[in-house]
Every structure is written in C-alpha cells, then in structure tokens.
Amino acid sequence: VQLVESGGGWVQPGRSLRLSCAASGFTLDDYTLHWVRQAPGKGLEWVAGISYNSGNIGYADSVKGRFTISRDNVKNSLYLQMNGLRAEDTALYYCVKDRAMITATYFESWGQGTLVTVSS
Amino acid sequence: EIVLTQSPGTLSLSPGQRVTLSCRASQTVSSRYLAWYQQKPGQTPRLLIYGASSRATGIPDRFSGSGSGTDFTLTISRLEPEDFAVYYCQQYGSSSITFGPLSFGQGTRLEMK
Numbered sequence A: 001v002q003l004v005e006s007g008g009g010w011v012q013p014g015r016s017l018r019l020s021c022a023a024s025g026f027t028l029d030d031y032t033l034h035w036v037r038q039a040p041g042k043g044l045e046w047v048a049g050i051s052y053n054s055g056n057i058g059y060a061d062s063v064k065g066r067f068t069i070s071r072d073n074v075k076n077s078l079y080l081q082m083n084g085l086r087a088e089d090t091a092l093y094y095c096v097k098d099r100a101m102i103t104a105t106y107f108e109s110w111g112q113g114t115l116v117t118v119s120s
Numbered sequence B: 001e002i003v004l005t006q007s008p009g010t011l012s013l014s015p016g017q018r019v020t021l022s023c024r025a026s027q028t029v030s031s032r033y034l035a036w037y038q039q040k041p042g043q044t045p046r047l048l049i050y051g052a053s054s055r056a057t058g059i060p061d062r063f064s065g066s067g068s069g070t071d072f073t074l075t076i077s078r079l080e081p082e083d084f085a086v087y088y089c090q091q092y093g094s095s096s097i098t099f100g101p102l103s104f105g106q107g108t109r110l111e112m113k
Helices: none
Strands: A002-006 A009-011 A017-024 A033-038 A044-050 A057-059 A067-072 A077-082 A091-098 A107-110 A114-118 B004-007 B010-013 B019-025 B034-039 B046-050 B063-068 B071-076 B086-091 B108-112
Touching: A002 A091, A017 A033, A017 A091, A017 A114, A033 A077, A033 A107, A044 A067, A044 A077, A044 A091, A044 B086, A057 A067, A107 B046, B004 B086, B010 B019, B019 B034, B019 B086, B019 B108, B034 B063, B046 B063, B071 B086
Parallel strands: A009 A114, B010 B108
Antiparallel strands: A002 A017, A017 A077, A033 A044, A033 A091, A044 A057, A067 A077, A091 A107, A091 A114, B004 B019, B019 B071, B034 B046, B034 B086, B063 B071, B086 B108
C-alpha cells in the first residue's frame, strides 16, 4: 500500500488549495479514504472521509462548508479542495486508507503527508 | 461528537516496566469501536489496536487493549526502547449510523526515564 500526497504549500488566509493523493498497491475502490491532519507539535484531527463510491461523505465541524473531499477511482486518486483557508488550518495533511468500504472506521495505512501553511 | 480524553498527558518510565494508558469517552462508544495508534517523532501514526482489543497485523503481543462503554486502556506489558512514543486513541462508534465524525484523544507521550 502506498499513499503519496501532493499539493501542499504556503497560502494566504482566505485563499484556496487543492490536495491530491495518489494511491497504489491496493484496489482503491474497495475502501473508504480520509484526510487526517496534524498541526505542528499537536495531535491528530480527522478532517474528512469518503466511502468507496462517494456515496457517504463526512466532515469535521471545523472544515464543514469550506473543504470538499472527492475521489476518482479510475485515476486512483483522492482529493481535498480547501477554500477559505485560515491560520488554524496550518498542518501536515495525511491521506489515509480505512479498513472499510462503506463506513468510516479506523485507519490502516497512512501517507507521509503534505504540509499546508496558511499565513500572511 | 464524542470527545476522547487521554491520561496522563506524559509518562516517564524505564524499559522493562509495565504501563497502562487511559482513554475516556464523553459518551458510550458503541460496539467497542475504539482504536489505538503509536506515533514516533518524524513518523506517521501506526495502527496498534482496533475493536478495543484486537491487535493489528505485526503488532507484538506485549501490546494489549481492553475496555468498553466509556473507559478504554492500552497496556504495554514490558516496555522496549522502541515503544517510547506518543499514543492516540480514536473512536469510530459514531460512524455506525452516520459517516463520522471520527475523533482522536489528545495523546499520551511515553518518555524514557
């Protein structure tokens, strides 16, 4: 299983950024996928999740209405569109594979993360 | 949303000692849907335990999980030098009906004395 995130970087408050995750080594459309973030020196925070066929989607309250998770099983990719970014969104964003297909459960495999810095 | 509180925040111990970490939920975690992760500095989290007490693939049997309802524990029977890390609990019981939200505890740091 390999998950490789990209798209992070420095961005000003209020701007947008789109993260991508390229998956390999497993059948992507058999699993729920998530974004989990970790602010510098802080703990883990679940951001969003999406079931195998995009039929079930969930967001943390802290990002609801600003972030959109999506996936393209043909391209073996997961995405996170982040709009209206705030300083508190600064974090390392991990792409994570769930063990389930339809529901959101626990996190079996993690990418190395992509760093998002929101600052003026 | 289910809030998870881990205690203590930091523990200073020596190799060979036994340690029990606590994770308390603000409401019942249905069906023991609780997992534990280990994170070492500069590394990604690693799944240790799921379903409150099932060890993930490749996890040594010195790691064990227990609990139900609102109180869960992770026990390391005999600390090895590589076990000094931060440990997080995570609940997924709230996802049994709706898709999330999932939540983590704030972590417990195990330091070598």
